[in-house]
Amino acid sequence: MVSIYDIARPLLFMFDAEKAHNLSLLALKSGMLPRIDNIFDPILSSEVFGLHFLNPIGLAAGYDKNAEVISALSGLGFGFVEAGSITPKPQPGNPKPRIFRLTQDEAVINRLGFNNQGLETAARNFDKRPMGLVVGANLGANKDSTDRIADYVIGMEKLAPRASYVTVNISSPNTPGLRALQGRAELEDLLGRVVEKRQSMIDTGEAFFPILLKIAPDLTDTDKADIAASVLEHDIDGLIISNTTITRANSLQDPQQTETGGLSGQPLKNISLGVLKEMYQATQGNVPLVGVGGIQDAEDAYTRIRAGASLLQLYTAMVYKGPYVAAEIAKELAEMLRKDNFANIKDAVGVDTPL
Numbered sequence: 001m002v003s004i005y006d007i008a009r010p011l012l013f014m015f016d017a018e019k020a021h022n023l024s025l026l027a028l029k030s031g032m033l034p035r036i037d038n039i040f041d042p043i044l045s046s047e048v049f050g051l052h053f054l055n056p057i058g059l060a061a062g063y064d065k066n067a068e069v070i071s072a073l074s075g076l077g078f079g080f081v082e083a084g085s086i087t088p089k090p091q092p093g094n095p096k097p098r099i100f101r102l103t104q105d106e107a108v109i110n111r112l113g114f115n116n117q118g119l120e121t122a123a124r125n126f127d128k129r130p131m132g133l134v135v136g137a138n139l140g141a142n143k144d145s146t147d148r149i150a151d152y153v154i155g156m157e158k159l160a161p162r163a164s165y166v167t168v169n170i171s172s173p174n175t176p177g178l179r180a181l182q183g184r185a186e187l188e189d190l191l192g193r194v195v196e197k198r199q200s201m202i203d204t205g206e207a208f209f210p211i212l213l214k215i216a217p218d219l220t221d222t223d224k225a226d227i228a229a230s231v232l233e234h235d236i237d238g239l240i241i242s243n244t245t246i247t248r249a250n251s252l253q254d255p256q257q258t259e260t261g262g263l264s265g266q267p268l269k270n271i272s273l274g275v276l277k278e279m280y281q282a283t284q285g286n287v288p289l290v291g292v293g294g295i296q297d298a299e300d301a302y303t304r305i306r307a308g309a310s311l312l313q314l315y316t317a318m319v320y321k322g323p324y325v326a327a328e329i330a331k332e333l334a335e336m337l338r339k340d341n342f343a344n345i346k347d348a349v350g351v352d353t354p355l
Contacts, residue, residue, distance in 0.1 A: 005322030017099040017108070024323070025064070028072035033323055035075030041334035044079070046346050048288050048310045049210040049237040051134050051164055055079035056345060057301065057326040057333075060292050060313035061138035061169065061214075065116045067125035074133045077327025082313065083122070084138025085169050088154045090118035091142055094174060098261070101319065102254035106296070107268070108316050110244070111261030113174045114140045119158045126162035137163035138214070143175050149190045153197045160201065160209045168194060171216035171243035173262045179216055184226040191234040210237035215279075217242035217271045217293065224275070228282035240290040240313070241279055242272045265316040269294025273307060277353045280308030285350055296321055298332030305333075305345065306352040 012020050044055040058080040067083035093115025100109045129135050139155035141148035152168050160166050170181040213236050244262025272293025291309030296317040317325045342348045
């Protein structure tokens with residue numbers, strides 16, 4: 001069946017990728033995308049790290065960097081939305097062009113570099129978020145920061161009271177040296193300081209909030225073991241697996257595959273799925289996982305749930321499948337769960353990954 005987006009996509013793809021992205025934000029701000037009925041099958045409802053999710057399909061960070069269109073996004077069928085990455089100070093990001101569609105591969109390469117308007121703007125926008133929607137704040141560090149860990153602490157202090165959860169994003173490949181924070185010593189320092197700050201916020205009257213860690217797919221076995229140990233030791237509430245990859249498979253067809261940056265979409269699917277399974281085993285299923293990377297339909301979503309993900313996120317799928325892809329996936333995922341006689345989505349988490 002041909003959708004309206006199938007008809008509109010060729011026209012949209014005539015624009016530069018970043019311009020098309022900005023046009024989509026404008027369309028959401030202007031109310032041009034009709035809201036759909038967000039009444040979801042109860043089989044998709046779950047409690048994860050203390051939050052209630054009506055459905056497990058979330059929007060990954062990177063689309064709404066400044067939390068400008070959270071309310072509009074809530075009408076597209078998402079169970080939750082993550083805004084960011086947000087750095088303490090505004091920064092322009094890397095030179096343009098910096099987003100590239102690999103249409104033949106249903107993929108995207110970006111080297112945006114945490115372009116955003118900073119904490120003050122994000123805080124104002126978070127204050128206007130709709131009640132009842134789970135909204136995460138994805139935190140980053142400024143490129144020129146002399147203490148990147150302090151940037152995460154500052155961001156958490158500002159946005160945690162305004163968000164449902166915060167994500168510590170140390171996995172973007174587009175800020176030089178950022179991924180080094182995934183090393184054991186650096187990670188211990190980072191997680192120790194953010195958890196300490198959370199406790200001090202709780203002690204002074206702030207409510208408890210979950211902290212998630214977003215990791216890269218390009219990790220060694222030692223990296224994965226160290227991350228699992230640190231997350232368990234510091235009682236981090238969840239892992240987002242994974243960010244974009246800097247690898248380039250030989251199977252890529254699009255000429256723009258040579259562009260530098262992080263690759264997302266279909267070529268990331270199996271890489272991210274593999275890391276998800278490994279981290280589910282490494283944490284013994286004791287840390288909720290958010291599966292991201294190459295999810296474009298209900299089959300992809302169901303595979304990720306059965307592999308160990310409690311929640312899911314997508315972004316590139318919206319580029320190729322349209323703005324309502326989350327609602328379509330949620331409906332079909334519910335049917336798949338019922339067909340396999342699961343009473344609730346939580347019963348399917350990790351069934352294909354032995355511990």
